[in-house]
Amino acid sequence: MYYAKRILKLFAVTIFFCFINRQSFAQQVTKPYKWGHWQNWGDLGNGKYANPVIPADYSDIDCIRVGADYYAVSSTFQYSPGFVILHSRDLVNWKILSHAVANLKEISPEMNWDKMNRYGIGIWAGAIRYYKNKFWIYFGTPDEGYFMTSATKPEGPWQPLTHVLKAKGWDDCCPFLDDDGQLYLIGTNFADNYKIHLFKLTPDGKSIVPGYDKIIYQSEGSEANKLYKINGTYYHLYSEVKADGRALMMERAQQIDGPYAEKKQLSYAQKQFNEPNQGGLVQTRQGSWYFLTHHGTGAWEGRAVSLLPVNWVDGWPIIGKVSAAHIGEMVWRGDMPVKVQAHKAIETNDDFSTAKLQQQWEWNYQPRDDKWSLTERPGWLRLKAFRPLEGNNLITAGNTLTQRVFRTKNNNVIIKLDISALVVGQHVGLSHFGKPSYAAIDISCNGAVKSINVNVSGMRTASSILTGKYVWLRSVWGLDGKSRFSYSENGKSFKHLGEAYQLAWGAYRGDRIAMYCYNNLEDIGFVDIDFLHYRYAGL
Known part of the structure; x- marks a missing residue:
C-alpha cells in the first residue's frame, strides 16, 4: 500500500509539472513580444509560423491569390x-518576383538622378x-x-504607365471589378x-468615366482603401x-455606391x-481567411x-x-496557412555574374544608365563616378x-571592391542609407x-590608409540595429573602424x-564590385 501511494504521488507530481511546463510553453507562444525583440520569424519549420513574416521594409502591402x-x-x-x-505559395515564405515601374521618369522628372526631389x-x-x-x-x-499598369504575367513585362488621375493630394487607391464587368477605382483625397x-x-481601366x-466615407486619416464583394x-476596408x-x-453595403450604413x-x-493596419484580405483555396499587413509605425527596419x-x-x-468586444488583437504565432515545400529566403546575395541586376536591388532614384555596367568587366559591377548634386553629400x-x-x-554584410582605378576626388563605399541620417565606411x-574612414551624415572620423588593390567592407548588426563597420585588405582579418551606428527610420x-x-570634382573614375554577401538569421 505504501508503494502504491508513493507511485500515485510521483505520478501526480509528474502530471503537475507537465501541466506547468505546458502552460509555460503556451504563455511563451502567446505572450506578446516587445517590438523588435523576436528571436524567430516567418516559417519555423515545424508547421508553425511567427510574426513578422518579413522583418523588413515592405510598406503599404497588398495581397491577392491567383x-x-x-x-x-x-x-x-x-x-x-x-x-x-512578391510571390508566395503559402503566405509566409516570400520571394521578390519583379517590379511594375522600370522608369520613374514616367511619373515625374523630379524622380531622376539629376533632380532627386x-x-x-x-x-x-x-x-x-x-x-x-x-x-x-x-x-x-x-x-x-x-x-496604372497591367501585364499578362506578374514577372512582366509591365505596360508603360497610364496616368489615370492627374491631381495632387490623392493616395491609397484600389481597383474593383464588379460582377457585371464594370470597373471601379476607390481612393482618398487626403488634401x-x-x-x-x-x-x-x-x-x-485607363480612364475615369x-x-x-x-x-462614400470621410474621417480623420481615412485611407488604406480596399474594396471587396x-x-x-x-465591403470597404480602410x-x-x-x-x-x-x-x-x-463598412458594408448592398449596393456598390452605398449607402454604407454599417460600420465596424x-x-x-x-x-x-x-x-498593424494596412494590407489585403485573402482567402486560401482551403477556405481560411488571412490579412497580410504592414506595421504602420516605422522603426529602423521600416514597416515590417x-x-x-x-x-x-x-x-x-x-x-x-477576437476580443470580448469582437475587435481583433495582434497574433504572434500560428499554424502555416498552406503546407507546401517553400524556401524562406528573400534574396540578398549577388556576385554580379549575370547581365541583369537581381530583383532585390533598387537604385536611389532613377539611375544614370551610362554610369554603371555589368558587362564591361564580367562578374563585377562597375559603378562610374560623377558629381553629386551637392558636394560630399551621399543623399544627393x-x-x-x-x-x-x-x-x-x-546580420552580416560584406562587399569586395577593386579600388585600383580610383582618382582624385572620388568616394566609394558601403553605407547604411537613409534620409536625413546615414553612415558609411568610405x-x-x-x-x-x-x-578609409567612417562618414556619419557628413562627419568623418577614424581614418586609416589603404595600400592594396582590393578591400573588403563589412557591417554587422543585431536586433538592436546597432551597426559596426570593419574592413580588411586580405578578406580574412577585419579591423573595426569608428563607433557603433544606430540604424534609423527617416x-x-x-x-x-x-x-x-x-x-x-569631375565625372571620372570608377570602382569594380566583385560581390555583396548578406547573411541574416533565418536565411
Whole structure:
C-alpha cells in the first residue's frame, strides 16, 4: 500500500509539472513580444509560423491569390525600379518576383538622378488585382495622382504607365471589378480632409468615366482603401486615426455606391505593436481567411509585414484574435496557412555574374544608365563616378544602389571592391542609407593616397590608409540595429573602424544597405564590385 501511494504521488507530481511546463510553453507562444525583440520569424519549420513574416521594409502591402499562388505588392517611394511585386505559395515564405515601374521618369522628372526631389513621397500605396486574364496594378503619388499598369504575367513585362488621375493630394487607391464587368477605382483625397471617392473606370481601366464621382466615407486619416464583394455584400476596408492610434475599419453595403450604413472596427490600434493596419484580405483555396499587413509605425527596419488570421463574426472579418468586444488583437504565432515545400529566403546575395541586376536591388532614384555596367568587366559591377548634386553629400549622389535590411538577431554584410582605378576626388563605399541620417565606411582618393574612414551624415572620423588593390567592407548588426563597420585588405582579418551606428527610420523608410561611387570634382573614375554577401538569421 505504501508503494502504491508513493507511485500515485510521483505520478501526480509528474502530471503537475507537465501541466506547468505546458502552460509555460503556451504563455511563451502567446505572450506578446516587445517590438523588435523576436528571436524567430516567418516559417519555423515545424508547421508553425511567427510574426513578422518579413522583418523588413515592405510598406503599404497588398495581397491577392491567383490559383495556388499569392502575390503581394509594396510601395517604393523614390527607389527604382518601383513598386515591388512578391510571390508566395503559402503566405509566409516570400520571394521578390519583379517590379511594375522600370522608369520613374514616367511619373515625374523630379524622380531622376539629376533632380532627386521626391524623398518621403514618390510611389505610395497601391493594389494588385487579377481579372480579364491580366494582372492590374494601381498606385498613387501625392504630387502627381494615380497611375496604372497591367501585364499578362506578374514577372512582366509591365505596360508603360497610364496616368489615370492627374491631381495632387490623392493616395491609397484600389481597383474593383464588379460582377457585371464594370470597373471601379476607390481612393482618398487626403488634401480634402481625407474624403474617400469611388470612381467608375472605362473598360480598359485607363480612364475615369466623367460624371461618376461618389464620396462614400470621410474621417480623420481615412485611407488604406480596399474594396471587396463577398457573398453578395460590398465591403470597404480602410484605416483611420482614433484616440489611441491608427486602427483598421470596415463598412458594408448592398449596393456598390452605398449607402454604407454599417460600420465596424476590425482591430485595435495596438501602438505597442507598431499599429498593424494596412494590407489585403485573402482567402486560401482551403477556405481560411488571412490579412497580410504592414506595421504602420516605422522603426529602423521600416514597416515590417505580419500575417494575421481572420475570423468572421456576424459577417465581419475580425483581424487577429477576437476580443470580448469582437475587435481583433495582434497574433504572434500560428499554424502555416498552406503546407507546401517553400524556401524562406528573400534574396540578398549577388556576385554580379549575370547581365541583369537581381530583383532585390533598387537604385536611389532613377539611375544614370551610362554610369554603371555589368558587362564591361564580367562578374563585377562597375559603378562610374560623377558629381553629386551637392558636394560630399551621399543623399544627393546619383546611382546609389540599395536593398532592404532585415531586423534579425544576426546580420552580416560584406562587399569586395577593386579600388585600383580610383582618382582624385572620388568616394566609394558601403553605407547604411537613409534620409536625413546615414553612415558609411568610405574610401576616398587624394592623389596617390587612398584612405578609409567612417562618414556619419557628413562627419568623418577614424581614418586609416589603404595600400592594396582590393578591400573588403563589412557591417554587422543585431536586433538592436546597432551597426559596426570593419574592413580588411586580405578578406580574412577585419579591423573595426569608428563607433557603433544606430540604424534609423527617416522619410517614411527604414534603413537600407547601399553601395555608392561619386566624385566631388569631375565625372571620372570608377570602382569594380566583385560581390555583396548578406547573411541574416533565418536565411
